[in-house]
Amino acid sequence: MSDWLFDLGNSRFKFAPLQGVRAGDVQAWPHGAEAMPVAALEALPSGDTAYVASVAAPSLTAAMLDVLQARFRHVRVARTEAxxxxxxxxxxxxxxxxxxxxxxxxxxxxxxxxxxxxxxxxxxxxxxxxxxxxxxxxxxxxxxxxxxxxxxxxxxxxxxxxxxxxxxxxxxxxxxxxxxxxxxxxxxxxxxxxxxxxxxxxxxxxxxxxxxxxxxxxxxxxxxxPALVLDGLARWAVHQPPSAG
Structure with missing residues (x-):
């Protein structure tokens, strides 16, 4: 099963497969996840682990995490570390x-x-x-x-x-x-x-x-x-310990 990277910004939602220590081909929707039609949400990938970064409002972040948790075995949210x-x-x-x-x-x-x-x-x-x-x-x-x-x-x-x-x-x-x-x-x-x-x-x-x-x-x-944040998320992901279960 594949691993994917998701970046929820203030104006665009971007995602790409994790390929080694970089992001693969990026797909993006403008205007934030709240503008995504149901068909687009249903077309999101599924797999083993979703690595997520978000600077969007907490309610919007929570809604997107709910979608991803239904499609992936594991969801990991990146946090800034010293x-x-x-x-x-x-x-x-x-x-x-x-x-x-x-x-x-x-x-x-x-x-x-x-x-x-x-x-x-x-x-x-x-x-x-x-x-x-x-x-x-x-x-x-x-x-x-x-x-x-x-x-x-x-x-x-x-x-x-x-x-x-x-x-x-x-x-x-x-x-x-x-x-x-x-x-x-x-x-x-x-x-x-x-x-x-x-x-x-x-x-x-x-x-x-x-x-x-x-x-x-x-x-x-x-x-x-253009894919700098997703590339950074990929680097964050490969330094994480393996998911349990």
């Missing part, structure tokens, strides 16, 4: 460090290089990891999409989407795209520079999340890893 698989978290209270950020660190720790990780989803998260697996903390901000939605909510004449990036835009939609994308890029770039000063060398830049592709043309040598 020191695990070579990664040491900077937070004094690891339970306050989001499991998605934690798993992203696990995914890249085996590289043995300093990395700045930027996750672009509902939030923009930034974390610095040195070559020895020590986490140096990070930042959380609104992502460009969330910035646009917040502006639209306060001023409906400002479109919530659309426009193209320009250094000096001459259209409102373009100016919004440029300002919100530019704010995210500036925060990522400043974090990378500051990370380089702390570590003595500029860290490698790695980005993931549904909003990352729009920023890639503005980030130079950034590496895009």
């Amino acid at each position: 020191d695990y698989a070579g990664v040491r978290i900077a937070y004094a209270d690891p339970t306050r460090f989001g499991v998605d950020r934690y798993l992203a660190l696990l995914a890249v720790a085996a590289r043995g290089q300093a990395v700045l990780i930027a996750g672009v989803g509902t939030a923009l998260t930034i974390d610095l990891l040195d070559a020895d697996g020590q986490h140096h903390g990070g930042r959380i901000s609104a992502s460009p999409t969330t910035m646009r939605e917040a502006l639209h909510a306060r001023a409906v004449q400002l479109p919530a989407a659309g426009g193209d990036y320009s250094e000096f835009a001459n259209d409102t939609a373009d100016a919004l795209a440029s300002g919100c994308d530019g704010a995210a890029v500036a925060l990522i770039e400043r974090s990378r520079v500051q990370g380089g000063e702390r570590l003595g060398a500029l860290p490698h830049l790695l980005v993931h999340g549904g909003g990352a592709p729009a920023l890639l043309p503005l980030l130079g040598d950034a590496e895009f890893q």
Whole structure:
């Protein structure tokens, strides 16, 4: 029987088979698990063990766990740990460090290089990891999409989407795209520079999340890893003791 990985985020539900220490082919549904039709839930895989990461609301997480527990012999939920698989978290209270950020660190720790990780989803998260697996903390901000939605909510004449990036835009939609994308890029770039000063060398830049592709043309040598959280969940899974029963 096969093992599967499930990542329940704030805006997307993603899953993939566990293949060695990585995620296999990823399937994703946008807008969160609450938007899944019954047919989609019934089409979820079944198997031996489901490894789960969730940053969604507790009620939504519980509903998804109920579905998975009916389809798998074992369900294991990832939790942030202070020191695990070579990664040491900077937070004094690891339970306050989001499991998605934690798993992203696990995914890249085996590289043995300093990395700045930027996750672009509902939030923009930034974390610095040195070559020895020590986490140096990070930042959380609104992502460009969330910035646009917040502006639209306060001023409906400002479109919530659309426009193209320009250094000096001459259209409102373009100016919004440029300002919100530019704010995210500036925060990522400043974090990378500051990370380089702390570590003595500029860290490698790695980005993931549904909003990352729009920023890639503005980030130079950034590496895009769309399945980073699931890859980290895979690494977490292979370090777990065997399931009983």
